[in-house]
Every structure is written in structure tokens, then in C-alpha cells.
Amino acid sequence: MGSFQALRGTRDVLAPEISYWQWVEQVARQQFAQAAYQELRTPIFEETALFARGIGEATDVVGKEMYTFPDRKNRSLTLRPENTAGVVRAYIQNKLAAQGGVQRLWYTGPMFRYERPQGGRQRQFHQLGAEVIGSKDPRADAEVIAIATDLLKQLGLTTLTMDLNSVGDASDRQAYRQALVDFLTPYKDDLDADSQDRLTRNPLRILDSKDKRTQEIIVDAPSILDHLSPESQSFFDRVQQLLTDQDISFTLNPRLVRGLDYYTHTAFEIQSSDLGAQATVCGGGRYDGLVEQLGGPATPAVGWAMGLERLMILLQKLHAPPSSPMDFYVVSRGDGAEAQALKIAQALRRQGFATELDLSGSAFGKQFKRADRSGAVACLVLGDSEAESNTVQLKWLQSGEQITVNQSTLLEDAASLRQQVTQARSTHSG
């Protein structure tokens, strides 16, 4: 072959699809700004130990999905598989706690996990995430969830469902873990192989096994919700109440267990039925122990992350790509005219008009055909005679009306030109 191709599980995002990405970023940026969240950008690779300690040694992500490599000084580095650990590291390192109060943060960027690629799952994928660090108020949970649901709604995704659970605090979990192990041990031989393995390592994960027989057994298993301390229970009740007050609907799912060890109390997932096996679009929850776990002061926190590739799959099914149509298409022929055409195109752009310049030098007929297809509202035509008289033909493509304008006066009244463009466009679409 001899040519290169993007590595397995990575891909290029090109023209029509990219506009969905830009749209999502724009909507998110605006929403976060309105809610007083600051964007932060953290490095794409970090010390391996950050993830191992933050996410948990026993998790699948750390155990078998990380891109880990030695650098030239033989330090173990890892391409971030998620960004909460990195954000918390940044919070600690930059002493954001010292600023007092609550830190509201958001980010977007690539993440890396070595998994078998599948629809909605790549090795390099992108997340958009929000973290609220420094508040133990259940309103923080409700706010951060509301921002996620509002964002999705604003993107037109209205058929998503949310599962909600509480995994309690560390001691609730400890007690529940024991109860679960006690319950499952007699059935050990009937569990699927993965679940048997998890019985000692990470028993809570057995709850979302998809194995039929395991599921039958789990039906009667004790529920985490029966093992919450009174404090955890009332916290969870409050979160639910706050969500209901905002008309955010959810389904209580006591078997929802998140795969990363740092979660405490609130856990939630937003899912779509249009994504096959990779149904989760957004997932998150509270992680009150993580800041301390990573060497900072004991600090409560909540957050979530959205999978952008999955979001794009849904958006592409839902609507046509958001387009940004051209205002002008500049057609020219002949040396003098072509040079003037470039100058005019740049002048229009400086005034804020979206302007495409035809560089083909082909016959006017061909250029007009392209002008038509470009979606531009108007066409500017320069040939030898225009070049000589320093004029330009302004042709409105919808009506076919064409007038001669002096090049120097074309942009004299940009506001009125803008108005004409807007009007021509609205009669076109109306």
C-alpha cells in the first residue's frame, strides 16, 4: 500500500460532521458561561499514578484500558482515559481551594482508552464535562445535572432517559458490599465467569452484569438503597426532590453502579435507545473523597462527562447539519479582474460578509454554476470590462436581478448591504 491511515479507533472529523461539533461546543460554551462555570484545559497526559490512584487500581479502565508508556526518562505516563482526575489534580496544584467557595469548572477534549472499537466507542474519543468542587450541598448535584439535561434539550435531544442512584458514603458502601457478597456467595457457581471474579475484587460491578443467569440471581439481591445511613438517605431524598422540582424526570435504579471507584452518593446516567450497546451519553455523580485521595484537602465534589461522538451520532440522526451559508460568491475572469476580485473578496470579509472566491479561472458559465451551488445570496462578477471601469456586477441569485456598482461604493454602506443580503436570504427561505 504505502500510504498511511488513521490508527484503529481514531478518525478524522470532516466537513459536514464538523459543524455539529462546532454547534455543540458553541451551545455548551454559552450555557456554562451563563452558569458561572470556568473552562479549564489540562494536559492530555499525566503521571500514570494519578489515574491509578484516582480512578482505582481495581477498575477495568486502569487495569486494562490505559495507554501507558515510559517517557525518555523512563517515567510512567498515561494518556488520560477521563478527565476528572486531571481536573482534581489541577484544582489541588493550583490551590483553587484557597480562593474559597465553590469552583465550577468545565472542559472538553480528547480521552484515550484501549478498547475494541465499536459504534459509539473509539480509542480516542471526546468528552465534554463539568465539575463542581467544594460544595456538599445537594443543590450542587441538582444544578450540575440540570445543566446536563438543559444542554441536551437545547441540542434537540428530548427522548433521553436518566437513571439515578445513590451509592452512599464509604461506610454505607462497605456495609452494602458485605451484604451483597453474603447474598451472592451461595450462588457463586451459577454466576458468569466475570462476576465470579468480581465477587472478591469489585462485587458492586456484578449488579450490572448482562448475563441472563446472573441477572436472575441479582433480582433478589439486597438493594444499596436499603443500606444507606440516615444522612445519606436524606441527602439522596433531597437531590431527588430538587430534580423533581425542576421537572427533570429520572428512574431510580438501585443497580446503577459506576465503573470508577471515586463515586459516592449521587450516581446518574443519561441514556439513549438509539445507540445500541453504547447507550450512555452522559454519566456522572458525586465524588466526595477524590480530592483528599489525590493529596488535597478533604473536599466534596460532583460532576459528569458526556461522550461527544455518541452525541454526534444522535444529532446526525435528528437534524441536518447546521450550516453557515455564504453571503457572496465572487466570479471573475481575466488577469486584471481576477486580482480585483481577490481584493473585493477580502474587503467584504473584513466587513463581516461570508465570501467565497472562485479560483478556477474557468468559463463564466461554470463559475455561475458553482455560485449557485455554494448557497450564496449574491454573486459578484468581474470581467475585462468591469476591471477597466473599476466596477462590479452585483447579481442577486434568487431574483436574477443584476446591477452595476462602482467597486469603491460597494462597501461604502456596509450596513445597508448587510440589510439587502438579509432580506434576500429571508425571501429565499420564506
Place this chain on the structure above:
RNA sequence: GCGAGCGUGGCCAAGUGGUUAAGGCAGUGGAUUGUGAUUCCACCAUUCGCGGGUUCAAGUCCCGUCGUUCGCCCCA
């Protein structure tokens, strides 16, 4: 990491061992060397993801490999 399916030009494809590899869309040039439609003409795969094998003969069968899709797994 495991299982199954698929891989023909930029896109959608026909083709199921006997050939010169259909067709459509898009693109480029021309009929029309200064005006968008339609129409017409021409060009656009020495080759069927890649490598090897079987056969007189392979896009078609076999093996390997790469990619991709679906499920498991995992999670966003």
C-alpha cells in the same frame, strides 16, 4: 481481550469461478472563449482493502493481515 458479519472508483452500488469489472450520483473538460435550468458529448477502477495460496482460469474459493460493523466486555 472473545465471538460473528462485512470490505468493488470521492459516494451508492451490480457482479455467486470463464470478461472488456454494469449502472447511478458527484467531479472535470467541451457543445455555450461574459451569466445559473435542461439536454448532449468526452474523461473519470490495467483492477475489486492488502499479502499469499488453490485452479487451465479468482472480485468470486481458501489462509493470513489490516480496517470496519454488531454482540460480549467496558463506559462517555
